[in-house]
Amino acid sequence: MGERKIRVLIAKPGLDGHDRGAKVVARALRDAGMEVIYTGLRQTPEQIVTAALQEDVDVIGLSILSGAHMTLVPRVMQLLQEKGLQDVVVFVGGIIPQEDIPKLKALGVAEVFLPGTLLEQIVHVVRQSVKRSLQTSE
Template identity: 65%
Template structure:
């Protein structure tokens, strides 16, 4: 019997802050795409406002942030507050990069669903997103 095909998961991969090291963001974007997701890559130096706007416009279910510069404690709370303000806190937010252990609890409290440090297999990230995005059409 034919199963109705599920629409692909839509993900926004974003690189906030001043840092330009985008190897990780690009590799992740491509891995998610290879896993069947629809990926929008924002390019560099996106403010939280730009990221939230793009996420809502593009109707994504997940935002993947790449931050290597140490600016996460300034960027993440602003981004989460904006999502809440716009009623978009159902969007799954995951974070990749170099995040000191002592900041992890704070970031999770802010609503980041998962933090992927250096050396995380691509598969781990893919599976986490697949398992945790809010399916469409289901009440929050």
């Protein structure tokens, strides 16, 4: 299993078209040796979870800058539960007010990355979280 690359789905739920962050992060994770699939814009939570299942990913990165995170993230988390994908590590990135961060983490989101986060930090946290998730599930 040590040979398997970390598989990541970068997804953009909601209506906003700001995909700069999603694309830069996707490329950084790819450059760090991970397999990255980018969903494209305006994906519903259902489409994202279906893609996660089909692509057999370890990680989902949700990029949201529209303010709809408290509607969209709970739905993604719930659908992951329903499909038995609770081991998939979920990250959120975008414009997220401080007070929503604990709420998102309580839903099971591993980390929330705000504007200004360095790529090396995202790569590091993704690697660590996947390692932890694999250990707990084994």
